[in-house]
Amino acid sequence: MPMPGYVFRDGQPIPDSEQQDGGYLATSSTDMTRVSTSTSSAMSTPTSSATDGDHPTDSHALANADHDDKGAAQVNGDDSIKNLGWNEHPKDVPDLVGGLDNEELWTLIRRFNKQMYHVKATTAPLLGGLDLNIADEDEFSPDKLRANVERLYMTVIIGLMGFGKHIARLRSWREPRRTGAFAAAYAVAWILNLLLPTFLTTLIVLIVYPPSRPILFPPAPLALVDSSTGGVQSPKAGVLGSHDSATGAPEKHKGEAVEQEASNFVSGIGSIALSSATGKHEQGDPDSDPLNKSVPDPTRLAMAGADAKSASQGGTPNEHHDKTKQPMEDAMWGKMRPVMHVIGDISDGWERFANALSPTAPFPKEKPRLVLAGVLAPAVAVSLITTSAVFIKMAQFGVGIGFFSDPLVWRGLDWLNRNYPEWQKLLEIRNSILKGVPTNAQLTITLLRIGEANRAPLPPPPSSDQPPPNKPKSLNGDDVALDASHDEIQAAIHEDPAEKEAAEAAAATAVGAEGKPKHRHGAHILGFFKGTTATGVETKLGVDKVRAKIGSTHAKNHLGVLPNEDEMVPTGPVDFKGRYKGHKGWVNISTAARVPCVSWSKAASDGTGGAVEDTIDRHEKHVAFKVPVQEIQEVKKVGGLGWKAKIVVGWATGKTVADGLEIVDKAGNTWKLTAIQDRDELFNRLIAIGGQKWESW
16 A cells, blocks of 8 residues: 555556457557647647646646645656555545645545536637536436435524524523623614614625634533523534534534535435325324334335325326316426526525635635725725615615616616626626636635645545444533523533433344344334345346446446445555456546646556556556547546436445546547446546636536
């Protein structure tokens, strides 16, 4: 296992070959020469010394800039790829980006991996200076909707929870000095008729002077504050294992608890909707029914659940009788894409404001805050010279204009659309007051580009199969501005001994006299179906191996989707284990040559990992394809199995499905890679190396 700082010698350009092997053909050297010549001038290689004006976006310019505060990934070295701790323990990884903790960096990358599915290169001008905006024609999928709702929870909902608990703390008078100071300031402003100027001035101070924020609003763990009383409460998880989650659940790495909450939040919404559709806990259900307890939960067997309920009550769920069914389904699915876009836009706006108020390197720190303060400053001046009566008159005038001037408004909009087609985009906050301020995804792609610009790809977030420790996170009770003593806070953040004993007793009663867990009849039934389904899955994949040998494309794409433990080997940052047309091999990213390329071969870049004939000469490998990174037009994550098959396989076998990746070049050629172990890491490297301006689809 290489230690952090180990250098991969990927400088050997992968030899081109015209040999056919196993039904795949390598790119010819003539074609590669032609491509290299035509793209070299536009190529943005990691060693490019172009000025900021030569970079396609602000993100590329920041990634290639010389930063004052440098981490290990910002130190430019030789032409070899540096391994800064891929597949290493987090404690062995050096500080990667100056001014940003590794845990925060990995949180950004982990959420980026969930958010990004499909990107396309665009040549359209960027009004905000940053790429990776969501395309207007972004395609809808349930997975994307789930990811957007999870992001909404982690940003907006958690933020509003924190705001609500700050208000509860102020109203409770449990912090008398702070609440008294706010009450006195309010009273003075009210007497002097300066409420609005005082409010706006306070906002400006909070924006421009960050040290004022913890003074006016002292932080406290979210799960530790009671939203009703504003006092101390025991977290819902029983122990304070995280500070930024609503439940306080323990976590192995920063941000994981709130991510799990977001996932359970979406699952809970789906469960409630499904329960409503299938009629769970119907009004006529008996209070106690032994058979009801022994059968599986119908919400988990959702196939035709709503129709079955309707039929059981004498309804006619058949579409020949219900003429509204198909039109309503079409209308609902047709509106899902706009709904998904609205949720995404709300989360984007929240993230931009957060990154403007608390910028992350390498983005500028002062400019966004000054712009926001500059927007509020005229409002302060106007509020000082305008009486409340004038404000009321202005509001009434605005209501009248909005209600009675509809024809005038439409004529004005029509004139704007003809003469300034993009006027609406120019008014968006991302292109006006928050221009140049990134979303978390845009921040993450910039950080990934920093690593690529210095030939030091950022290591992926650490992962572990072990559960998080059920112990409180370190917290100094004296530093928490709550009306509670140190002992009271310590008692709240630790697990209640009585509850712990009750949980252990409940677990003991679930075990029979012979020391084996007790099972209900429903569990036996589910276990039977689970076993037969797992056998069916293994049989189907075994048949796919035979079909793949006789040339079935679909069967080839299924090979290796359920890897065994002995097949899981550490990969990256240069080579990634994956299949092409069903063949085992490695995806290689070579950046040492003047033209960075991605290729697939049966052996890794050092000649290992392939068949015997591949390891005879470390530099003679059969290359199936080689694509210059700058020629990539589209990168898309694809599932190893369909979503229904993935659910069944995951439930029956408990194994992780190895997914794939599609790469499309500017000529329209498509290469599909399957069964990639570290698919997200490969995706991130591909979109961070080149000079493309990406759009999220």
